[in-house]
Amino acid sequence: MDLQVLRSFQAVAEGLTVTEAAAEAHITQPALSRALSRLQDEVGAELLQRAGRVLRLTPAGRVFKEHVDAVLESYDRGRRAVAEVVDPEAGLVSLAFLHTLGTWLVPRLVTGFRRAFPQVRFELHQHEENGLVQHLLDATADLIITSDDPGHPSITWRRLLVEPLWLAVPPQHRLAQRRQVRLAEVAEEPFILLKPGYGLRSLTDTLCHRAGFTPRIGFEGEEVHTLRGLVAAGLGVSLIPSSPDAAATRDVPIRYLEITDVHGARDIGIAWLSGRTLPPAPQRFIDHALEAMTGQDPARGGTTTARPQEDGG
Incomplete structure (x- = not known):
């Protein structure tokens, strides 16, 4: 059984057309169709059924694909292990x-x-x-x-x-001149959050609950840079990791406040x-x-409580 045929079967099973899979394998479409037909004969069951322009797995095909995935993964890891022994x-x-x-x-x-x-x-x-x-x-x-x-x-x-989290607020915020704040002090304000499923979102929800409230959702995004931009625009507050890229700029002026009523870190x-x-x-x-990273702070390479840089606005 040719490993390339198994790879082509895997590709077709995962959504490629036979024409696309043939191009990927650098063979003609008729040649790949014949190879897949021989594969089904060898296995002794119909593995693929046509549905429009693509082929779909049959129940037997789904079972067979699990083993094909394992075989190809093992083979690829074996080649990689040999290459790393050689070099x-x-x-x-x-x-x-x-x-x-x-x-x-x-x-x-x-x-x-x-x-x-x-x-x-x-x-x-x-x-x-x-x-x-x-x-x-x-x-x-x-x-x-x-x-x-x-x-x-x-x-x-x-x-x-351990990466500290700071409360990010816009420069005109009522708490912006403070260095420390209780998270509960912004319980009534909209939060700029990552979408559910992100670790930072789960941690933000947990910290707010520990502070005695459920965050009001002002926006749900997929990138921390977006959170910072919307905080700078005055649309809400957010808990932001204290990493080197958390430094505010003239384009994204933010104040970072240490929270004292809950342990803001991950x-x-x-x-x-x-x-x-x-x-x-x-x-x-x-x-x-x-x-x-032994003993390193994300923002300073020293203690774990370094404050992100802030822009004067």
Whole structure:
């Protein structure tokens, strides 16, 4: 059984037309159609049925595809392991991470790692919290960088740093001249939030509940940069991670206030599948990340209570 035929079957099963899958495999459409027909004969069951321009999996096809996915994944990992034995200084790190960490932490770690291992390649994915865990479970990523321990029995998690959260308010806000504030003081104000499913959204909801209120939703977005922009525009307040890119600018003037009535912080850590022996490159990246971030503050490289820079407006 040809592995390329299995890859083409996988591609068709996941939505490509036979013509598209044939082009991807660099063969003609009739040749791929014959190959898929032979595959069904070998398996002894109809795997695909036509539905308009595309082929859909039959019940037997769905069962078969699960095993095809496992075979191809195992084969690809085997090739990768051999390549890294032959050239241990090279290799691939497949890393998935939270959107909010893509502007500072991930670039910092990747840059430092590549100084020591310049031949290592990176395959990067951004996702929200639940999607990150699925990347590991589906073996589409070696490692994830996320907030808080996922608490999954198959995942090992190690803390990299504690990232403070500050209350972001526009410069004309009634509390803007303060340095500290109780979160309960903005209980009646609209909050600029990430959509449900993001770790920062869950943490914001939790902190507000601990402060005795449910946040009023002023806007739900998908990027922290959007939250900052809308806070600067005076549309509400938000809890923002204290990372280097949280510095206000003339275009996005914001005041950052330390919250005192609840513990505004989140753990940032790196995780991998517990039962899997990692290739050399991802294992080296774990060691690098843990060493690089030991005792580091996200904004200053020192204590964990550094204040984000603020713009004078």
